[in-house]
Amino acid sequence: MSNSIADVIGQSQHRNVLSRLANQQTFWVFLAAVLACLALTLLTDTFATERNMFNVSRNFAFVAIIALGMTAVIASGGIDLSVGSTVALSAMTVAVLMTSGLPIWVGIPAALFVAALVGAVNGVLIAYAGMPPFVVTLGMLSVARSLAMVLSNNRMIYEFGPDHSMLLWLGGGATFGLPNPLIVLAFLAAFTGFLFKWTRWGQHLFAIGGNEEAAKLTGIPVRQLKVSVYVFSALMAGITGVLEVGWLGGVTTNLGQAMELSVIAAAVIGGANLAGGVGTAFGAVVGALLIEVIRNSLILLGISTFWQGAFVGAFIVIAVAFDRFRNARSAD
Amino acid sequence: MSALRLVNISKNFGAIHALSGVTLEIEPGEVVGLMGDNGAGKSTLVKVIAGNFAPSEGEIFISDEKVEFHRPIDAQRAGIEVVYQDLAICNNLSAASNVFLGREMTKQFGPFRIIDYAGMRAKSAQLFERLKSETRPRDLVWRMSGGQRQAVAIARTLLSDARIVLMDEPTAAISVRQVAEVLKLIRYLSDHGIAVVLISHRMPDVFEVADKIAVLRRGRLVASKRAADSSPEEITGLITGAIEAA
Numbered sequence: 001m002s003n004s005i006a007d008v009i010g011q012s013q014h015r016n017v018l019s020r021l022a023n024q025q026t027f028w029v030f031l032a033a034v035l036a037c038l039a040l041t042l043l044t045d046t047f048a049t050e051r052n053m054f055n056v057s058r059n060f061a062f063v064a065i066i067a068l069g070m071t072a073v074i075a076s077g078g079i080d081l082s083v084g085s086t087v088a089l090s091a092m093t094v095a096v097l098m099t100s101g102l103p104i105w106v107g108i109p110a111a112l113f114v115a116a117l118v119g120a121v122n123g124v125l126i127a128y129a130g131m132p133p134f135v136v137t138l139g140m141l142s143v144a145r146s147l148a149m150v151l152s153n154n155r156m157i158y159e160f161g162p163d164h165s166m167l168l169w170l171g172g173g174a175t176f177g178l179p180n181p182l183i184v185l186a187f188l189a190a191f192t193g194f195l196f197k198w199t200r201w202g203q204h205l206f207a208i209g210g211n212e213e214a215a216k217l218t219g220i221p222v223r224q225l226k227v228s229v230y231v232f233s234a235l236m237a238g239i240t241g242v243l244e245v246g247w248l249g250g251v252t253t254n255l256g257q258a259m260e261l262s263v264i265a266a267a268v269i270g271g272a273n274l275a276g277g278v279g280t281a282f283g284a285v286v287g288a289l290l291i292e293v294i295r296n297s298l299i300l301l302g303i304s305t306f307w308q309g310a311f312v313g314a315f316i317v318i319a320v321a322f323d324r325f326r327n328a329r330s331a332d
Numbered sequence: 333m334s335a336l337r338l339v340n341i342s343k344n345f346g347a348i349h350a351l352s353g354v355t356l357e358i359e360p361g362e363v364v365g366l367m368g369d370n371g372a373g374k375s376t377l378v379k380v381i382a383g384n385f386a387p388s389e390g391e392i393f394i395s396d397e398k399v400e401f402h403r404p405i406d407a408q409r410a411g412i413e414v415v416y417q418d419l420a421i422c423n424n425l426s427a428a429s430n431v432f433l434g435r436e437m438t439k440q441f442g443p444f445r446i447i448d449y450a451g452m453r454a455k456s457a458q459l460f461e462r463l464k465s466e467t468r469p470r471d472l473v474w475r476m477s478g479g480q481r482q483a484v485a486i487a488r489t490l491l492s493d494a495r496i497v498l499m500d501e502p503t504a505a506i507s508v509r510q511v512a513e514v515l516k517l518i519r520y521l522s523d524h525g526i527a528v529v530l531i532s533h534r535m536p537d538v539f540e541v542a543d544k545i546a547v548l549r550r551g552r553l554v555a556s557k558r559a560a561d562s563s564p565e566e567i568t569g570l571i572t573g574a575i576e577a578a
Binding site: 206 | 435
């Protein structure tokens with residue numbers, strides 16, 4: 001038996017690329033998104049216009065950036081319901097500071113710092129006090145939005161002091177014909193993918209999601225790592241908050257309301273497993289893309305937007321059902 | 333020289349005496365079957381050796397040197413590795429990643445230190461080959477058989493220069509064929525001078541592989557004798573208390 005070991009090992013390493021791809025939920029979701037885009041290009045003369053593309057890519061970038069952070073949290077076996085409120089708090093922080101005349105290089109770092117603080121509080125309560133992530137971040141969902149209201153006295157802010165135009169350019173402008181949020185997304189997605197796959201941080205994150213007890217026993221600093229994951233997620237929400245202010249040109253405390261649901265949907269459609277241990281950065285982006293294409297296509301095809309929820313919801317269930325089916329088959 | 337010597341180890345949890353006055357010596361390469369009924373103190377003893385609990389009284393010597401463990405990592409540095417009952421394995425990771433869990437190999441990549449997957453795969457393939465196990469480094473663990481999972485957990489102990497391996501019920505929930513595979517792995521460790529403490533309820537497994545059998549009853553060591561000089565009947569008697577001590 002022992003002389004065949006090398007042969008057996010050899011066999012498994014030469015599965016072809018296509019069969020590996022076909023085994024990925026992300027691949028099928030990506031295919032669905034591409035097919036939807038193709039169909040829309042043929043069926044409508046409005047989809048493939050530069051203007052619509054610009055809008056689609058910018059809209060989906062916001063959800064996708066946060067979905068990167070959410071995927072990290074979900075892969076570690078947790079959940080972060082507070083991202084939508086963190087978007088609002090970060091946006092309001094940058095808005096309030098800049099409207100009072102402070103420059104952009106004070107406003108943005110301050111907003112990101114506040115967001116990181118939100119994540120740190122979440123993380124410490126979850127990792128050190130041992131409270132369930134769902135409860136802690138549900139509480140934070142309420143607290144962070146309330147703080148945004150207190151900070152701004154719940155008024156709308158649309159004047160951002162001396163660096164007004166710079167902030168608007170950052171979120172609403174374009175570089176080389178690409179919307180800035182999309183460029184930020186591309187950079188962050190590559191960065192997150194790198195972290196997941198090639199760093200010990202990423203490896204440990206997935207280990208915790210797979211078997212937290214095992215991670216503890218093998219000496220992985222589980223608590224510190226969990227705090228860092230929630231800080232990461234909150235930072236992604238914070239970055240999105242800053243970009244969204246620039247895009248909208250004004251901010252109210254309603255910003256990012258119920259956004260956590262789209263973000264979780266994007267992560268799950270992209271292959272993140274709510275039981276922990278599974279998820280990819282690319283999947284998060286593709287999941288967000290599919291949701292935005294569905295949304296956009298309903299509008300362009302003249303279907304009532306009331307149907308949006310039904311379509312997105314159906315896709316969540318289909319994506320997960322597909323994954324179940326695939327696992328059941330490969331377990332035979 | 334002994335690999336591990338416990339002198340008069342006691343452990344109290346409040347008024348409960350989980351272990352009282354346990355003295356035990358294990359030689360390099362020796363396989364000791366640690367037996368006893370539920371609550372006899374087996375797990376507590378293992379946790380004391382592994383550095384999870386500090387003993388209330390008594391001393392631990394490794395290679396005749398007195399040691400004190402405050403955390404599991406202290407024990408690990410002293411050459412003690414534990415194969416946990418549930419194997420402490422992450423199903424979503426590959427076999428190689430599991431072997432290196434918590435001590436991943438890294439290499440320099442520009443300004444970053446990145447994980448050296450190729451190195452980890454090569455090294456774990458080597459370990460599996462040494463263990464004569466048909467385990468593929470790239471495969472995800474959740475598809476593996478019980479025996480292969482054991483090989484992953486045992487390969488982990490070979491990464492460092494382990495001198496003592498503690499195994500908690502490694503054969504409790506696996507098939508007959510896989511039990512044989514695990515016992516083979518235990519013999520491999522023993523042949524390479526590594527002392528093995530095997531906790532098990534399964535009398536046939538213990539008799540097949542152990543040089544010495546130690547029996548705990550209500551926190552006391554009631555027997556520590558060569559397996560060849562004993563019998564399953566005697567050990568059963570010692571475990572239940574039908575035989576006072578041997």
